Amino acid sequence: QKEVEQNSGPLSVPEGAIASLNCTYSDRGSQSFFWYRQYSGKSPELIMSIYSNGDKEDGRFTAQLNKASQYVSLLIRDSQPSDSATYLCAASFYFGTGTSLTVIP
């Protein structure tokens, strides 16, 4: 399977801080990249998609893609306790193992 690597964490940030999640992928042919959020005991839900190099912002979330470095990241600004979850990076439909994020009130 195509490999997708994520910093395994767990990652803890105080409420209001910026959380930074990173991901690398092995398949240079990948054209689509996604970030999913998964709460404990629930299914993954899509929060961001990115297809071209650069930044894409959606509310408090910013996804960054660098195809030359085969690198994808997700920034969460003004982190809230409700952001506490596991974040999964996907290149096309291949997933990393996830990074667990805890936002401390």
Added chain:
Amino acid sequence: DAGVIQSPRHEVTEMGQEVTLRCKPISGHNSLFWYRQTMMRGLELLIYFNNNVPIDDSGMPEDRFSAKMPNASFSTLKIQPSEPRDSAVYFCASRWRGEQFFGPGTRLTVL
């Protein structure tokens, strides 16, 4: 739309038994995926279908696993015979314009 529907939500069975998991994708989505999730290995792609045709089954662990999609609104994943190491959460997802939508999953426990 009700989203992706999976059944059963929980399955407990004994080693050696046959297990069948079912999935109904979102209407109009033409791709369907089966994943297995464990703490150790994360979310693994088992097989995916485009327009009901299996495209890549290289993730299927072994011959004990089989999947079918007889029509656009139904797919099954079968494990026969089941083993304790098959215990995991199995997700079905359908895809529209590159974005996947996951079902609630089936938690399988093989004793």
